[in-house]
Structures are given as C-alpha cells and as structure tokens.
Amino acid sequence: MEYDALKATQAYLILWKLIDRYFPESRWLELTDIPSEVLSSRIDTLANDQLSWFPEPEKLKDDIAKVKSFQGDLLAEDTIVRLSSLRTYLRDCALEYASGLSAEGDEPFWQR
Amino acid sequence: MQRTEEELLGIFQGLLLKCLLVFGDNAWAEKVVELCQGDGEKVRKVLDAAFIDPRFIACAQALESVEREILSNQDLRQKHIESLLALRDTIDKQAKQRARVREETRYMLNLVPYPGRSASDGYSSQTWLAIKVNEYLHSGSYYCWFAGSLNSMTNGDDSNPIWLYLLIDRAVSQGGINNSKIKDIRANLMSAVDAELTAQGRTSEISAALAAIAKAPLDLFTPQIWRIKRGALGARCAKGLYYPDEFLVADLKPGEFTVIVP
Numbered sequence: 464m465e466y467d468a469l470k471a472t473q474a475y476l477i478l479w480k481l482i483d484r485y486f487p488e489s490r491w492l493e494l495t496d497i498p499s500e501v502l503s504s505r506i507d508t509l510a511n512d513q514l515s516w517f518p519e520p521e522k523l524k525d526d527i528a529k530v531k532s533f534q535g536d537l538l539a540e541d542t543i544v545r546l547s548s549l550r551t552y553l554r555d556c557a558l559e560y561a562s563g564l565s566a567e568g569d570e571p572f573w574q575r
Numbered sequence: 576m577q578r579t580e581e582e583l584l585g586i587f588q589g590l591l592l593k594c595l596l597v598f599g600d601n602a603w604a605e606k607v608v609e610l611c612q613g614d615g616e617k618v619r620k621v622l623d624a625a626f627i628d629p630r631f632i633a634c635a636q637a638l639e640s641v642e643r644e645i646l647s648n649q650d651l652r653q654k655h656i657e658s659l660l661a662l663r664d665t666i667d668k669q670a671k672q673r674a675r676v677r678e679e680t681r682y683m684l685n686l687v688p689y690p691g692r693s694a695s696d697g698y699s700s701q702t703w704l705a706i707k708v709n710e711y712l713h714s715g716s717y718y719c720w721f722a723g724s725l726n727s728m729t730n731g732d733d734s735n736p737i738w739l740y741l742l743i744d745r746a747v748s749q750g751g752i753n754n755s756k757i758k759d760i761r762a763n764l765m766s767a768v769d770a771e772l773t774a775q776g777r778t779s780e781i782s783a784a785l786a787a788i789a790k791a792p793l794d795l796f797t798p799q800i801w802r803i804k805r806g807a808l809g810a811r812c813a814k815g816l817y818y819p820d821e822f823l824v825a826d827l828k829p830g831e832f833t834v835i836v837p
Contacts, residue, residue: 477769479766483763489733490720494705494708494712495718497766501770558758558761558765564782564783564786566782566786
C-alpha cells in the first residue's frame with residue numbers, strides 16, 4: 464500500500480496527545496477536550512492495523528507499544544524524564560509527517 | 576544709600592502685599608492694593624485687620640514694628656531699610672516653601688486609595704493561529720483557558736497569561752520556528768483539528784487543515800492578550816483542577832472579551 468502522510472500524521476498526533484496528557488501545563492494550549500476514551504480507542508485501532516500505509520511499520524509499532532506501556536501508570540520521577548523525551552519525539556514525528564501533507568489548491572482556513 | 580519716605584512706604588506696601596499673598600487670601604491682597612496708595616494710615620488699618628487671622632500675626636507684627644519705627648524716626652530709615660529687605664527675603668522664602676507644600680499637597684490629594692483589580696475580569700493569551708483555528712472549528716465561539724489575573728501568582732508559568740504572552744511573543748520576534756513552545760502550540764492545534772473534524776464528520780477537510788497548520792508561518796503565532804468578562808460567563812466558566820486561578824470556558828462568545836494587546 465502507498466504511504467499515507469495523513470494517516471502517519473494522525474497516528475503520531477494521537478500517540479503524542481496520549482503522552483502529552485501526563486503534562487498538565489500543556490492544557491492551556493488545547494482548543495478542545497479530547498476524551499481519553501477516544502484517544503485510547505484510536506490507539507487500539509492503530510495497534511490492530513497492519514500499518515502497510517506507513518514506510519516503517521515496525522517503528523510505528525514500537526512507538527505504539529511504548530505509549531501503551533505508560534497508560535495508567537503512576538509516574539516515578541525517572542519515568543517522567545523518559546516520558547518527556549518520548550513526548551518531544553512523538554510531537555516532532557507528527558510535525559515531520561504533517562510537513563508531507565498537501566494543501567494543494569486549498570486556501571488556508573485563516574484566509575477564507 | 577538713602578531712601579525717600581515714599582520709597583520706604585513702597586517697599587513696606589510690597590512686603591505687606593507679598594505677606595498676604597503668601598497666606599493665599601486674594602481678598603486681602605486686593606484690599607491692600609486698594610488701600611495702600613501711598614497712605615500709611617490705611618496700611619495700618621490693613622495691618623490691624625490682619626491680626627484677626629492668627630496665621631498672620633507674626634508677619635504682621637514684624638511689619639508693624641518696622642513701619643512704626645520708620646514713620647516715627649527719620650534717622651532709623653536706613654537701618655530699617657535693611658530690616659525690611661531682610662524681612663522681604665524671609666517672606667520670599669516662606670512663599671516658596673508654601674508653594675512647594677501646595678504642590679506636594681496637590682499630588683497627595685490625587686493619591687486616592689488603589690481601587691483594586693476587578694474580580695469579574697479574566698485574562699488569556701491567544702495566538703493568532705489559535706484564534707483562527709478556534710473560529711474554523713467552533714463557529715462563533717472560542718475554547719479558552721484564562722486566569723483571574725494577568726500575572727497570576729498562584730498558577731504555574733504555563734497557566735500565567737503574561738508569561739505565555741512573553742514567551743511566545745519573544746519566540747515569534749526572534750524567529751524561533753523551532754522553539755519548543757511554538758512546536759507544542761502547532762501540535763496542539765493539529766491535534767484539535769484532527770479530533771474535532773473527525774468527531775464532526777468533516778474528515779475530508781482534515782488533510783488540508785493539518786497541512787495548513789503544519790506550514791503556518793511563524794508570524795501567525797503572534798500572541799494577543801484578551802480581557803474576559805468572567806463575571807458574565809456564569810456556569811459556563813469551569814474552574815481548573817491544577818491551580819486556584821485558572822478557568823476554562825469552552826464557548827466564549829465574541830462579545831465576552833476585549834483584545835487589550837493586539
């Protein structure tokens with residue numbers, strides 16, 4: 464299957480947001496309340512996907528597993544440090560895959 | 576230098592006039608002008624009247640003493656010229672001091688007690704891009720976190736409107752395209768767009784909207800500061816869980832805030 468930049472972006476946005484939830488200082492930047500069940504459900508869907516639309520399915524599978532391993536954990540200080548690093552990595556992945564998205568022929572919404 | 580009686584009387588009248596002006600009584604000053612047209616007896620009447628005002632006594636007594644001597648003893652004129660001049664200096668100093676006191680008092684009178692900050696206001700820092708995404712996702716309303724104070728002392732930095740404003744504004748002004756806060760904002764906006772458009776069934780719009788945010792130039796992250804009519808929000812305003820001075824309104828309307836720093 465062909466690489467799907469949208470799916471890749473969405474996957475990493477969801478993964479990032481699940482980890483970002485552990486950092487309450489980020490909530491002032493949010494524009495909506497995404498219920499945790501919605502995120503968890505989408506993660507589960509991803510986990511059951513073959514990920515054939517992603518160039519490196521194993522990498523994405525690993526990242527999904529890492530995120531799932533943190534869910535519901537009580538966080539020790541060293542865990543928070545690792546989590547913070549993972550959060551930054553996932554965010555940067557989401558931004559990187561989004562840079563491959565095309566907005567061809569479409570005016571940005573802030574100019575409409 | 577010998578002075579004529581007329582000159583002495585002129586000096587005396589001038590002193591008296593100044594003395595009255597120092598004490599700020601315009602009616603007296605006008606009366607002196609009227610009475611002291613070279614007539615020593617009239618001047619004496621003014622002096623007598625001046626004793627009625629206790630503030631005036633010391634100065635008036637000195638003037639009366641000098642005047643009496645001048646009028647009674649021609650030989651003392653030269654001596655009293657010096658006295659009069661010294662007295663004039665004293666009165667000049669008093670006049671300046673009183674003027675200074677008046678000026679200080681004027682300022683003190685303006686120092687009314689600080690009325691305090693309005694408890695019915697709230698403050699939020701919003702980037703231009705967040706405003707536009709908000710309008711795109713929630714037509715006619717804004718999802719908005721805010722604090723009761725612009726510089727909220729009880730909240731953490733990330734929940735302090737002025738801190739957020741300073742941080743983001745500096746990042747934008749200094750070309751910080753890779754600034755961590757800018758990246759966090761971008762990712763949060765993309766996350767909101769993905770979640771909301773999916774929930775609203777507007778899936779065909781997601782790709783273009785995400786691409787637009789991903790490629791949004793840095794100046795679209797320019798922050799504003801809003802003053803929110805918190806008192807008008809009522810039950811729509813929810814208190815945050817982490818800090819005592821943070822609030823969330825999920826549907827802030829355009830008439831419920833003012834952009835105070837555009």
